[in-house]
Amino acid sequence: MRKPTNNVSIKRNHQVxxxxxxxxxxxxxxxxxxxxxxxxxxxxxxxxxxxxxxxYSQAEASEPIKIGFQVHRTGIGAAYGRWYDRATKAAVxxxxxxxxxxxxxxxxIAEDDGTDPKRGAEVVEKMATQHGCDIAFGTLFSHVVxxxxxxxxxxxxxYFVVSEGHxxxxxxxxxxxxQPGITDVKSxxxxxxxxxxxxxxxxxxxxxxDFAFGHDHRDYFSAAIEAQGGQVVAKIAIPPTESxxxxxxxxxxxxxxxxxxxxxxxxxxxxxxxxxxxxxNSRPEIFGFIDSLEAVDLASPGLEFLEGTYxxxxxxxxxxxxxxxYDKDYRTAVGVDANGASLSDSKDVSTYAHMFGCWETLHIVxxxxxxxxxxxxxxxxxxxxxxxxxxxxxxxxxxPQGAKEFNGRTHQxxxxxxxxxxxxxxxxxxxxxxxxxxxxxxxxDYTKQPF
Amino acid sequence: MSVxxxxxxxxxxxxxxxxxxxxxxxxxPYIALGVLIVALSLMLVWFLPSQVPYKLFKKINLIEFRIxxxxxxxxxxxxxxxxxxxxxxxxxxxxxxxxxxxxxGFWVAFWMAAPMIQGYLFNLWGWISPWQWAVKPLTILxxxxxxxLPDQAGILPAVAILLMFSAFTLADPAPDDPARLASVLTVxxxxxxxxxxxxxxxxxxxxxxxxxxxxxxxxxxxxxAQRGDKLCAGWLxxxxxxxxxxxRGISIFILVLLGTGSFxxxxxxxxWFDQIGVNPLDFPGRSAVVIPVVIGLLSxxxxxIGLFIIMITIGNRLASGHLNTTTLLNAxxxxxxxxxLAYHTAHYLPSLLVEGQYVLLALNDPLGNGFNLLxxxxxxxxxxxxxxxxxxxxxxxxxxFVITLGHVISVILAHLESxxxxxxxxRAVYAGLPVAIFMVLYTWLGLWLLAAxxxx
Numbered sequence: 001m002r003k004p005t006n007n008v009s010i011k012r013n014h015q016v017x018x019x020x021x022x023x024x025x026x027x028x029x030x031x032x033x034x035x036x037x038x039x040x041x042x043x044x045x046x047x048x049x050x051x052x053x054x055x056y057s058q059a060e061a062s063e064p065i066k067i068g069f070q071v072h073r074t075g076i077g078a079a080y081g082r083w084y085d086r087a088t089k090a091a092v093x094x095x096x097x098x099x100x101x102x103x104x105x106x107x108x109i110a111e112d113d114g115t116d117p118k119r120g121a122e123v124v125e126k127m128a129t130q131h132g133c134d135i136a137f138g139t140l141f142s143h144v145v146x147x148x149x150x151x152x153x154x155x156x157x158x159y160f161v162v163s164e165g166h167x168x169x170x171x172x173x174x175x176x177x178x179q180p181g182i183t184d185v186k187s188x189x190x191x192x193x194x195x196x197x198x199x200x201x202x203x204x205x206x207x208x209x210d211f212a213f214g215h216d217h218r219d220y221f222s223a224a225i226e227a228q229g230g231q232v233v234a235k236i237a238i239p240p241t242e243s244x245x246x247x248x249x250x251x252x253x254x255x256x257x258x259x260x261x262x263x264x265x266x267x268x269x270x271x272x273x274x275x276x277x278x279x280x281n282s283r284p285e286i287f288g289f290i291d292s293l294e295a296v297d298l299a300s301p302g303l304e305f306l307e308g309t310y311x312x313x314x315x316x317x318x319x320x321x322x323x324x325x326y327d328k329d330y331r332t333a334v335g336v337d338a339n340g341a342s343l344s345d346s347k348d349v350s351t352y353a354h355m356f357g358c359w360e361t362l363h364i365v366x367x368x369x370x371x372x373x374x375x376x377x378x379x380x381x382x383x384x385x386x387x388x389x390x391x392x393x394x395x396x397x398x399x400p401q402g403a404k405e406f407n408g409r410t411h412q413x414x415x416x417x418x419x420x421x422x423x424x425x426x427x428x429x430x431x432x433x434x435x436x437x438x439x440x441x442x443x444x445d446y447t448k449q450p451f
Numbered sequence: 452m453s454v455x456x457x458x459x460x461x462x463x464x465x466x467x468x469x470x471x472x473x474x475x476x477x478x479x480p481y482i483a484l485g486v487l488i489v490a491l492s493l494m495l496v497w498f499l500p501s502q503v504p505y506k507l508f509k510k511i512n513l514i515e516f517r518i519x520x521x522x523x524x525x526x527x528x529x530x531x532x533x534x535x536x537x538x539x540x541x542x543x544x545x546x547x548x549x550x551x552x553x554x555x556g557f558w559v560a561f562w563m564a565a566p567m568i569q570g571y572l573f574n575l576w577g578w579i580s581p582w583q584w585a586v587k588p589l590t591i592l593x594x595x596x597x598x599x600l601p602d603q604a605g606i607l608p609a610v611a612i613l614l615m616f617s618a619f620t621l622a623d624p625a626p627d628d629p630a631r632l633a634s635v636l637t638v639x640x641x642x643x644x645x646x647x648x649x650x651x652x653x654x655x656x657x658x659x660x661x662x663x664x665x666x667x668x669x670x671x672x673x674x675x676a677q678r679g680d681k682l683c684a685g686w687l688x689x690x691x692x693x694x695x696x697x698x699r700g701i702s703i704f705i706l707v708l709l710g711t712g713s714f715x716x717x718x719x720x721x722x723w724f725d726q727i728g729v730n731p732l733d734f735p736g737r738s739a740v741v742i743p744v745v746i747g748l749l750s751x752x753x754x755x756i757g758l759f760i761i762m763i764t765i766g767n768r769l770a771s772g773h774l775n776t777t778t779l780l781n782a783x784x785x786x787x788x789x790x791x792l793a794y795h796t797a798h799y800l801p802s803l804l805v806e807g808q809y810v811l812l813a814l815n816d817p818l819g820n821g822f823n824l825l826x827x828x829x830x831x832x833x834x835x836x837x838x839x840x841x842x843x844x845x846x847x848x849x850x851x852f853v854i855t856l857g858h859v860i861s862v863i864l865a866h867l868e869s870x871x872x873x874x875x876x877x878r879a880v881y882a883g884l885p886v887a888i889f890m891v892l893y894t895w896l897g898l899w900l901l902a903a904x905x906x907x
Contacts, residue, residue: 071547073547073548073549073627074548074627075734075736075737076734076906079834082832082834086831109546110545110546110547110550111546111547112546112547112548112625112627112628114624114625114736114737114738115734115736116624116625116735116736116737116738116739117735117736117738117739118624118736118738118739119624119625119736119737119738122625126546131546143733143735143736144736209732211730211732211733212733213732213733240730240731240732240733241721241724241725241730241731241904243474243721243904264732265470265731265732265904266470266471266473266474266721266904266905266906267471267474267904268471269471269472269474269475270471270474270475273475295838296471296838297838297839300472300838300839300840301840302475302840335831341835342831342833342835343831344829344830344831344832344833345831345833345835346835347833347835347836347838347839347842348831348833348834348835348838349835349838
């Protein structure tokens with residue numbers, strides 16, 4: 001299941017002028033690059049000229065860096081939480097094996113938030129006040145992020161989320177909340193439009209669940225496809241508790257080139273099966289978000305109909321022909337095979353499209369703590385400034401999903417998106433978007449907010 | 452006792468994909484078949500000579516077997532020490548509920564698994580009760596209780612505590628938070644020992660301590676038991692009438708076990724979320740639905756008890772009987788125990804498959820210092836069996852089998868009770884008819900709950 005989004009903010013500024021985006025992006029990239037270079041240089045200079053690394057005492061140095069991991073162990077996010085836990089543990093092992101952060105070991109303190117916003121705020125508070133955590137990290141579901149971030153802000157504890165929600169970049173949160181390890185849904189959805197319109201067709205019918213999560217897709221994609229000269233010819237909203245879909249398929253206009261679907265929940269396989277029965281052998285192109293089938297084996301009976309259709313993937317589940325050494329090593333570390341399944345059970349398919357965000361975020365925390373000479377909670381503001389100063393993140397062992405560019409003002413990272421095609425029941429890479437495909441104008445500048 | 456779902460502690464692992472595959476299974480015909488089997492069993496016991504069902508529950512002597520009661524007391528004391536250690540790790544150990552020994556030990560090993568062993572196999576509680584060891588010393592020390600539990604109250608205090616525990620299980624926002632669970636158990640342990648001291652150890656355990664009350668009831672169904680110096684066995688339910696003390700209110704306790712289990716199953720279905728106006732795909736978390744869940748829990752139990760009383764009263768009229776409600780309840784309510792146990796088993800089977808792995812990992816390295824006692828180092832917990840149609844089908848059919856079997860046994864026990872209190876087979880059929888219909892419909896409900904879309 002996909003993270004349901006609570007979207008008061010997500011709908012803000014969703015009408016995007018693509019030309020404006022490109023201009024702004026170019027300018028902002030240059031500005032950012034210069035600013036970041038200066039800031040990073042200053043930080044590095046500070047770190048080396050002042051005795052920063054010697055500033056914390058031996059006692060502090062022997063204390064681990066405590067990272068509060070707000071994990072969905074129970075509740076509707078638990079299936080994702082299990083894999084976020086694996087990616088997190090693997091990243092921490094790697095970081096510790098390589099000497100830790102500023103010479104200190106990293107310790108994860110996992111607290112279950114029950115995928116519950118109120119509980120989320122409570123565990124963030126526990127991390128800050130009881131466990132002495134340096135930061136809080138790892139939240140996936142948007143409503144938990146939105147419920148927890150205000151408390152993180154009040155307690156002045158950096159809160160690194162891995163949620164994909166647009167709530168960070170929309171400006172609804174605060175300076176203590178950052179999303180540097182995974183792109184947001186707004187950029188993901190709009191980045192699909194160029195490929196869909198140029199390779200699959202210009203007339204799109206959208207089928208989506210009728211609540212905030214589906215509405216985001218509807219709004220972001222409609223705007224983006226129109227900017228590409230395409231058109232959404234029908235918007236078919238499905239009630240969230242629907243269990244059969246046959247009555248909706250006749251609503252798909254005959255002139256539809258592409259169906260864009262983002263169904264989630266326990267009826268998703270029924271949706272695919274009934275769509276297959278409806279179209280038989282003559283179907284339009286079909287494009288979906290892997291969230292619908294995250295952790296589902298595509299070779300499952302009933303999914304044959306998906307052969308030849310396309311999916312967005314945050315990170316390709318199947319090792320591709322051009323697999324990087326970074327992806328290969330990342331898979332080994334997390335315990336995942338070339339099909340994206342667990343090494344302990346080839347039927348246990350991972351949430352591969354999302355969980356890299358935990359791995360990458362922890363590497364950014366490490367980079368930020370090292371750049372700022374972080375020695376304890378008193379340096380939390382410096383840590384945030386150091387992360388805000390980051391820009392380009394090259395494809396590397398720290399960033400196995402691909403290169404990224406961080407926007408310090410919006411606290412949101414931008415990166416490549418992958419479109420894969422179901423080929424012989426595997427997802428084979430068909431297109432990689434550019435990072436610039438994912439840009440949109442800034443909606444906030446958190447750096448102007450006081451700490 | 453409960454049935455399926457994320458709304459139970461440490462559950463949540465029944466993957467959404469498992470639900471997707473269930474939606475593709477021909478659950479309609481499966482449900483019909485289950486209901487038909489229960490209905491046919493019912494007719495069979497009606498029309499077979501009345502001694503046949505009794506023969507079914509005949510006991511078989513297996514081997515010479517004697518347990519020294521002090522062995523069980525030592526075991527009980529070790530269990531007590533485990534609980535104390537567990538509470539300590541709940542307060543001070545890892546915060547992760549899937550790694551903390553208290554959460555795993557209490558919710559998975561004890562609450563999920565122990566009732567199944569108790570109900571299907573043997574009297575495990577005799578070995579693991581953390582209180583039984585204190586009964587003898589306290590009885591010797593306190594020649595008579597300081598205060599007397601009012602006889603009028605019967606077992607109703609245990610009913611009240613069972614409901615409170617169920618509310619903690621189903622409605623509390625974080626029952627598997629290790630520290631929260633440790634606090635609750637500390638309060639309960641303190642209350643239990645205090646109650647044993649003040650009101651007398653045996654009375655407290657028989658009438659107030661709800662785990663003991665529940666386990667004593669489940670023991671009535673187990674296949675194996677010691678009789679004299681022999682280990683005996685028999686079909687599930689053979690011990691049903693043996694050595695059972697009847698306390699006022701025990702029938703209500705048993706019905707609440709079933710009602711709570713049934714509501715737990717309903718509590719996570721899309722149907723339920725529709726009733727309380729929550730979008731299950733955008734579930735706002737347990738803390739947002741505390742009140743509806745508590746109201747649902749209480750209502751479900753009231754409805755079940757009310758319906759049951761109506762059924763047995765109608766049956767009594769049909770048989771032209773003059774038995775009062777208490778007599779009828781005491782006869783018929785215990786016969787739903789196999790259904791309650793079946794709901795519990797079916798509900799927790801998927802959880803046990805996943806969380807049992809976390810228990811094994813914890814046992815592999817119990818002190819967290821790198822031991823590899825079971826050779827599981829490097830093993831990752833898997834939920835792969837929820838990702839494939841055939842394994843999902845196998846799990847679902849196992850659950851359905853358990854539900855159906857539970858109802859079949861209940862139907863037979865209810866008929867035997869009916870024969871016992873009404874004396875002849877024809878009146879027994881009339882008197883038992885409404886309860887029998889109730890049980891057939893309950894089979895449908897149980898199987899429907901298994902098949903219904905839910906957010907687990």
